[in-house]
Amino acid sequence: MFHASLYNGTREENAKLLYSQLDSLLEGEHHLIANLANASALLNQFLDRINWVGFYLWQEETQELVLGPFQGLPACVRISSGRGVCGTAAKTRKTVVVPDVNQFPGHIACDAASQSEIVIPVMKNGTLIGVLDIDSPEKNRFDEQDQRELELFVERLASHLE
Numbered sequence: 001m002f003h004a005s006l007y008n009g010t011r012e013e014n015a016k017l018l019y020s021q022l023d024s025l026l027e028g029e030h031h032l033i034a035n036l037a038n039a040s041a042l043l044n045q046f047l048d049r050i051n052w053v054g055f056y057l058w059q060e061e062t063q064e065l066v067l068g069p070f071q072g073l074p075a076c077v078r079i080s081s082g083r084g085v086c087g088t089a090a091k092t093r094k095t096v097v098v099p100d101v102n103q104f105p106g107h108i109a110c111d112a113a114s115q116s117e118i119v120i121p122v123m124k125n126g127t128l129i130g131v132l133d134i135d136s137p138e139k140n141r142f143d144e145q146d147q148r149e150l151e152l153f154v155e156r157l158a159s160h161l162e
Contacts, residue, residue: 102115
């Protein structure tokens with residue numbers, strides 16, 4: 001999951017370091033955009049074999065996701081509920097792991113290099129804030145351990161959001 005050259009601990013040790021750095025970055029700060037910007041930059045630093053990481057923010061009134069802070073190439077700005085991987089995660093409020101985006105019906109291809117994807121809903125007190133979207137240029141990049149670690153990351157992040 002993590003850049004081996006930067007973080008030489010076990011996968012679990014690296015995840016603990018990531019959570020610790022997230023808590024340090026966000027301590028005392030509750031501004032949504034600032035926290036999401038730092039969270040996306042932190043994940044971009046820690047994760048290996050990815051080509052895009054960022055957030056889409058839920059707009060209740062229009063039932064769509066709108067592009068938020070991210071690291072990577074320019075991306076789609078608006079995604080309707082239920083559309084693509086991000087819209088599916090927003091609609092179901094569940095993590096969606098896609099080993100091969102070419103096999104996902106309705107996949108939205110913002111970057112042709114993306115081959116696999118994981119999207120985790122960001123929830124606060126039962127309310128959808130948005131989704132964390134991570135793309136990889138490799139098929140089958142994200143496994144069950146990645147899912148657990150990233151879901152925990154999102155839970156910790158949400159605890160800092162207002």
